[in-house]
Amino acid sequence: MSEYRIIAEVVFYLLIVLTVAGAVLAVTARILIHAVVGLAVTFLGVAGFYVYLGSPFLSMMQILIYAGAITIVLVFGTMIGYTPRQIVETKIRDKNLRLALPACLVSGVVLCSAVVTAGLGTMRQSGDTGIADIGKRLLYEFSLAFELISLLLLIAMVGAMVIVGGQEERDAE
Amino acid sequence: MMFEKGFLILPEIIVIGAAAFFFGAAMGKVRSATILLAAGSSAALAALGSAVATFSRHGLLFGVYQIDVVSQTFKIIILGGLLLILLCTPRLRGITSAFSAEYFLFLFSGCVGLCLMTSTAELMTMILSIEIASYAFYVLVPLRSKRYEREPFEAGIKYMFFGGAATALTLYGMSYLYGMARSTYLSNLARELPVLLAAEPLAVIGLVLFLVGICFKLGLAPLHYWMPDAFTGAAHETACAIATLPKVAALCLLLRIFALASTSDGTVALVFGTMAVLSMSIGNLSALGQRDIKRLLAYSGIAHAGYLVVGMLASSSVGMAAVIYYAVGYVVMLVACFFVLYQLAPHGENITIEDLHGLARRSPLLAVTLTVAAIGLAGIPPTIGFTGKFLMFAAALKHGWYIMVGFAIVNVCIAAFYYLRLIRAVYTGVSERAERITLPFHTAVSAVSLIGAIVVAGIVPRPLFENVLPAATSLLARF
Numbered sequence: 238m239s240e241y242r243i244i245a246e247v248v249f250y251l252l253i254v255l256t257v258a259g260a261v262l263a264v265t266a267r268i269l270i271h272a273v274v275g276l277a278v279t280f281l282g283v284a285g286f287y288v289y290l291g292s293p294f295l296s297m298m299q300i301l302i303y304a305g306a307i308t309i310v311l312v313f314g315t316m317i318g319y320t321p322r323q324i325v326e327t328k329i330r331d332k333n334l335r336l337a338l339p340a341c342l343v344s345g346v347v348l349c350s351a352v353v354t355a356g357l358g359t360m361r362q363s364g365d366t367g368i369a370d371i372g373k374r375l376l377y378e379f380s381l382a383f384e385l386i387s388l389l390l391l392i393a394m395v396g397a398m399v400i401v402g403g404q405e406e407r408d409a410e
Numbered sequence: 411m412m413f414e415k416g417f418l419i420l421p422e423i424i425v426i427g428a429a430a431f432f433f434g435a436a437m438g439k440v441r442s443a444t445i446l447l448a449a450g451s452s453a454a455l456a457a458l459g460s461a462v463a464t465f466s467r468h469g470l471l472f473g474v475y476q477i478d479v480v481s482q483t484f485k486i487i488i489l490g491g492l493l494l495i496l497l498c499t500p501r502l503r504g505i506t507s508a509f510s511a512e513y514f515l516f517l518f519s520g521c522v523g524l525c526l527m528t529s530t531a532e533l534m535t536m537i538l539s540i541e542i543a544s545y546a547f548y549v550l551v552p553l554r555s556k557r558y559e560r561e562p563f564e565a566g567i568k569y570m571f572f573g574g575a576a577t578a579l580t581l582y583g584m585s586y587l588y589g590m591a592r593s594t595y596l597s598n599l600a601r602e603l604p605v606l607l608a609a610e611p612l613a614v615i616g617l618v619l620f621l622v623g624i625c626f627k628l629g630l631a632p633l634h635y636w637m638p639d640a641f642t643g644a645a646h647e648t649a650c651a652i653a654t655l656p657k658v659a660a661l662c663l664l665l666r667i668f669a670l671a672s673t674s675d676g677t678v679a680l681v682f683g684t685m686a687v688l689s690m691s692i693g694n695l696s697a698l699g700q701r702d703i704k705r706l707l708a709y710s711g712i713a714h715a716g717y718l719v720v721g722m723l724a725s726s727s728v729g730m731a732a733v734i735y736y737a738v739g740y741v742v743m744l745v746a747c748f749f750v751l752y753q754l755a756p757h758g759e760n761i762t763i764e765d766l767h768g769l770a771r772r773s774p775l776l777a778v779t780l781t782v783a784a785i786g787l788a789g790i791p792p793t794i795g796f797t798g799k800f801l802m803f804a805a806a807l808k809h810g811w812y813i814m815v816g817f818a819i820v821n822v823c824i825a826a827f828y829y830l831r832l833i834r835a836v837y838t839g840v841s842e843r844a845e846r847i848t849l850p851f852h853t854a855v856s857a858v859s860l861i862g863a864i865v866v867a868g869i870v871p872r873p874l875f876e877n878v879l880p881a882a883t884s885l886l887a888r889f
Contacts, residue, residue, distance in 0.1 A: 347615070351611040351612050351615050354611060377472060378472045378474060378532070379534055379535075380471060380472075381471045381474045381535050382532075382534040382535045385526070385535060385539060385542065386538060388519075388522075388542055389538055389541050389542050389545060392542060392545050392546050392549075393545045395433075396516065396545060396546070396549035399436075399549060399553070400549060400552050400553075400566075
């Protein structure tokens with residue numbers, strides 16, 4: 238095994254630790270902004286996996302959109318809604334924990350056993366994942382999907398505006 | 411050539427056009443209910459007509475969008491249901507009047523999504539059209555009038571979060587399917603899936619997770635938690651639309667995928683059989699204790715999702731046709747129930763069983779409408795509810811699902827109890843409110859037509875059944 242491969246494997250396992258640690262922090266943090274940071278770390282870890290899966294483009298998009306834009310929106314939301322040091326009541330204890338743990342265990346065991354018994358041999362790498370190929374697919378076979386996304390975003394945006402912005406009109410009645 | 415194919419998507423274009431019109435109306439602050447209703451119902455009628463006219467098989471846009479007898483049959487049911495809802499609830503009593511144009515905007519954009527759902531032949535397009543419909547319907551829930559301060563928002567948020575989680579699971583399942591079949595086209599999946607399902611446990615997990623989002627729309631247990639809260643939180647008009655239209659479109663997708671995976675036996679069928687039994691039992695047993703009629707109808711809707719799956723598992727063309735036939739009946743019966751609620755609540759307030767007391771004296775016609783709808787939902791002859799259930803259960807028995815049909819029949823008996831309790835409240839309850847409800851002429855006509863539709867389609871099922879049979883046959887013989 239060449240030293241490059243060893244380095245690559247070490248980095249891969251580091252990424253796993255980072256992703257899981259970020260997720261655990263996001264769920265258990267008592268200060269809300271810490272949870273956001275944990276989530277951002279998870280996003281970055283997932284971006285690392287995409288590199289290992291052979292899609293640097295997807296990885297860049299993950300960093301740009303999730304680790305960048307979405308995290309910023311979350312930070313904004315947190316800062317507007319709470320004072321940053323405010324401690325939120327985490328509801329991970331007691332009843333919720335008793336319900337969540339079995340749910341996670343069952344689904345985890347089912348998925349893991351299926352993966353272990355069957356192996357991922359049938360999961361084939363889907364050919365070319367370069368930017369040119371993605372662009373071509375978006376304008377040919379996924380052209381309708383591409384257009385539908387704009388319709389979906391329009392509906393979601395107008396909906397948000399009506400619900401939030403329309404409150405004054407609602408109150409005026 | 412180009413325009414010829416453009417003609418095929420005329421129904422969608424008309425509905426999108428109507429949504430654009432309502433967008434303009436919302437911008438221009440048009441609030442006249444008459445204008446909006448006239449525009450809405452004429453658009454729905456035009457779309458319905460063009461759906462009837464475009465009954466030929468074509469693939470559009472690289473085969474992503476498919477116009478065939480299945481899609482057009484379901485589009486006719488959806489658009490017909492939309493028209494029925496618009497005509498039976500003509501004035502938006504439960505919606506803030508400042509939002510009338512917005513209400514129609516989101517109702518119609520939701521229907522765009524539903525029409526797209528019936529025609530998609532590719533997974534990405536499918537999930538996007540499901541989401542278009544979902545987002546539009548999420549927004550409809552909190553538009554309720556100010557009488558209810560908190561519930562509509564809570565209901566809307568619950569609906570959205572459960573929906574979002576279901577979509578996430580669907581996407582996760584889709585990634586497994588794509589990883590194995592290496593295609594998102596249903597025609598390719600139809601070739602690969604039967605083999606994969608037999609050999610790979612991961613394919614079974616992928617397919618079941620993928621169907622989670624669709625079962626959520628259908629309200630099948632254990633994905634039913636949103637329904638009671640969304641129904642009680644939403645206005646009657648909204649609840650009526652949410653209870654009927656997305657279910658029909660979801661049923662279309664479920665039937666398509668179920669047919670193409672040819673999973674009449676095996677693990678996936680077993681999973682769905684279990685979900686059907688769960689759905690019927692949870693729905694009916696929970697409905698027994700409900701006082702709020704909309705909550706009761708929500709639980710009965712969960713049970714009905716179970717009945718529909720029983721018919722689907724028969725996986726014969728007669729079984730599938732019975733499911734489509736029953737779906738039509740379900741839309742009509744539910745619209746009839748909500749029509750009565752709407753008439754009873756001049757300001758869109760929620761109705762409990764106590765509010766029904768003495769209805770037979772206050773308005774005999776409404777009492778009869780509710781009675782006919784309730785015995786239809788309970789599955790008592792001579793209504794469409796009885797005929798549909800009979801056809802579905804008979805088809806499932808023929809396939810050998812004895813235990814499941816046994817559960818279904820026990821459940822029908824349990825359900826009869828709470829539907830009959832409604833009827834008892836209507837006829838024997840005593841109420842201090844004695845003022846008569848006078849119905850305008852057009853409302854009386856709607857009531858009589860709803861009663862007529864439920865009874866006539868039950869006594870003479872052949873015309874309707876034979877019209878949906880080609881869709882069922884083509885579902886099973888598609889690729």
